[in-house]
Amino acid sequence: MKGKQQLLDFCHAFVNERMARISQQIAEVRTSLTSETKSSAGDKHETGRAMLQLELEKLGQQLAEAEKMHRTLSKVPLKQHSVRVGLGTWVKTSNAQYFVAISAGEHKDGTYCISAATPIGRLLMGKSLGDTINFNSQSISIIEIA
Numbered sequence: 001m002k003g004k005q006q007l008l009d010f011c012h013a014f015v016n017e018r019m020a021r022i023s024q025q026i027a028e029v030r031t032s033l034t035s036e037t038k039s040s041a042g043d044k045h046e047t048g049r050a051m052l053q054l055e056l057e058k059l060g061q062q063l064a065e066a067e068k069m070h071r072t073l074s075k076v077p078l079k080q081h082s083v084r085v086g087l088g089t090w091v092k093t094s095n096a097q098y099f100v101a102i103s104a105g106e107h108k109d110g111t112y113c114i115s116a117a118t119p120i121g122r123l124l125m126g127k128s129l130g131d132t133i134n135f136n137s138q139s140i141s142i143i144e145i146a
Helices: 004-039 043-074 119-124
Strands: 090-093 097-101 111-115 132-135 138-145
Touching: 004 043, 004 097, 004 111, 097 119, 111 119, 119 132
Parallel strands: 097 111
Antiparallel strands: 090 097, 090 138, 132 138
């Protein structure tokens, strides 16, 4: 394991990139809405506006979810050693390595950044060194916790 700070930085970069991308898409949809207002009239115009409004709502929900992930990251403690799996814990199992924070995919060191709300995250939460969980018909042992 490289270090929890590097994993946390990876998660922050993931969320920041996602928020920037969504914000850019919102700006583009708003620009399209403005030009749609100026360009046409009638049923085609109303349908186009409605579709852009729906897209804007969807992007707004995605942005809210990304902001929620950002708030979760701000609560991640980076204490040196954990006895039980919780938020901010790095876990090595017989199957894979996990960092419990947000679902951000796989870090370059092979650690999967997961949310406590994921199926594997829910099973790992509160477990200790030596505990075993059953996931996808597999028995997985906790080998190391940091």
